[in-house]
Amino acid sequence: MYMPEGDTAAGEPLNLPITLNEQSNWQVILNWICAILIAIVFLAAGLWKASDPIGAAAHLAQAKVPESLSVLAAVLFGIAETFTGVLLVIPRFRRWGSWFGSLLLISFIVFIGIHYHELVGAECSCFPWVKRAVGPQFFVGDGIMLLLAIGAGVWSRPPQSARSASLILAAVAVFAVISYGVATTRHTGTPAPATIAAETGPPISLREGKVLIYFFDPHCMHCLAAGIKLAALDWTGTRFIGVPTDSPGSADSFMAKTGLKTKGPVSTDLAPLRKLFKFDLPPAAVALEDGYEKAMLLQFEDQEPGAALRKLGFAK
Numbered sequence: 001m002y003m004p005e006g007d008t009a010a011g012e013p014l015n016l017p018i019t020l021n022e023q024s025n026w027q028v029i030l031n032w033i034c035a036i037l038i039a040i041v042f043l044a045a046g047l048w049k050a051s052d053p054i055g056a057a058a059h060l061a062q063a064k065v066p067e068s069l070s071v072l073a074a075v076l077f078g079i080a081e082t083f084t085g086v087l088l089v090i091p092r093f094r095r096w097g098s099w100f101g102s103l104l105l106i107s108f109i110v111f112i113g114i115h116y117h118e119l120v121g122a123e124c125s126c127f128p129w130v131k132r133a134v135g136p137q138f139f140v141g142d143g144i145m146l147l148l149a150i151g152a153g154v155w156s157r158p159p160q161s162a163r164s165a166s167l168i169l170a171a172v173a174v175f176a177v178i179s180y181g182v183a184t185t186r187h188t189g190t191p192a193p194a195t196i197a198a199e200t201g202p203p204i205s206l207r208e209g210k211v212l213i214y215f216f217d218p219h220c221m222h223c224l225a226a227g228i229k230l231a232a233l234d235w236t237g238t239r240f241i242g243v244p245t246d247s248p249g250s251a252d253s254f255m256a257k258t259g260l261k262t263k264g265p266v267s268t269d270l271a272p273l274r275k276l277f278k279f280d281l282p283p284a285a286v287a288l289e290d291g292y293e294k295a296m297l298l299q300f301e302d303q304e305p306g307a308a309l310r311k312l313g314f315a316k
Contacts (some may be wrong), residue, residue, distance in 0.1 A: 046081025098153025
C-alpha cells in the first residue's frame with residue numbers, strides 16, 4: 001500500500017510541520033510580555049492616583065487640568081487606570097484592557113500636545129516615582145507604551161464575562177472613594193514640633209499663633225510661581241517660614257526672587273517636618289495654629305492657595 005512521504009503507519013501521528021504551533025507559542029509569549037509591561041504602567045499610575053487623590057490632583061493641576069476639576073479627575077483617572085491594569089493582567093479581559101489602555105494613552109498624548117508650549121520642559125506628573133520632562137522624548141515614550149497596549153490586545157482571546165469585569169470596576173471604584181475619604185481627613189490635627197532650627201538665629205517656635213510653612217524646591221518653576229503668589233498676600237497675624245526640599249544653599253536666592261525674604265525666615269529642618277506633614281513633590285504648605293495642623297495645602301494653581309488661606313483666616 002502506497003503511503004505519501006511523511007505519513008506513518010496506522011495509529012501513529014502524522015509527521016506534520018510544527019511551524020503553526022511554534023508561531024502560536026511565540027504570539028502568546030509576546031502577548032504576555034506586552035500585557036505585563038503595560039499593566040505595570042497603568043497599575044502604578046492608577047493606584048497612586050486612587051490612593052492619594054489629593055496629592056495627585058496637585059500634579060494634575062500643574063499639568064493644566066483645571067484646578068476645580070483636578071480632584072475629580074484624579075479619582076476618575078485612578079479608577080480608569082487601575083481597572084485597565086487589572087484587565088490587562090487577566091487573559092479573558094485582556095482585549096478590553098488593551099482597548100481602554102490605548103484610548104487613555106491616545107487621549108493623554110493629545111492633551112499634552114494641545115498644551116505642549118505651556119508644559120515643555122516641565123515635569124510630567126504621571127507617576128509618583130518617575131520624573132519625565134515634557135519634550136520630544138516624552139512622545140516617544142508614550143508611543144512605546146501605546147504599542148505595548150496594542151500588542152497586549154493582539155492575539156488575545158475574545159473577551160468574556162462583562163459581569164465579572166463590572167464587579168472588578170465596582171471594587172476599584174469603592175477603593176478609590178474610600179481613599180479619597182481618608183485623604184480628606186488625614187491632614188488635620190497633627191501636632192507640630194515645638195521648635196525647628198532656623199537657617200540663622202535662634203530656633204523658631206511653632207506652638208504659638210498661626211504659622212504657614214512653605215515647602216519649595218529652589219529650582220522648581222511651579223514653586224517659583226507659587227512663591228510669587230504667596231508673597232503678594234497680606235500675612236498680618238500669620239508667621240511665614242520657608243523650608244527648601246532641595247539645594248538649601250539656594251534657598252535665600254529663591255526667597256529673594258519670589259519676594260518672600262521679607263515675609264519670614266528659612267528653616268533647614270526638612271526631615272522632621274516632612275515626616276509629620278507628608279506630601280509628594282513641592283510646592284506644598286502646612287498651616288499650623290497653636291502648634292497643630294490646620295490644613296495641608298497642595299493646590300497652587302488658579303486662585304489657590306490664596307482662596308484657601310483666606311478661608312482659613314491665615315491671609316488677607
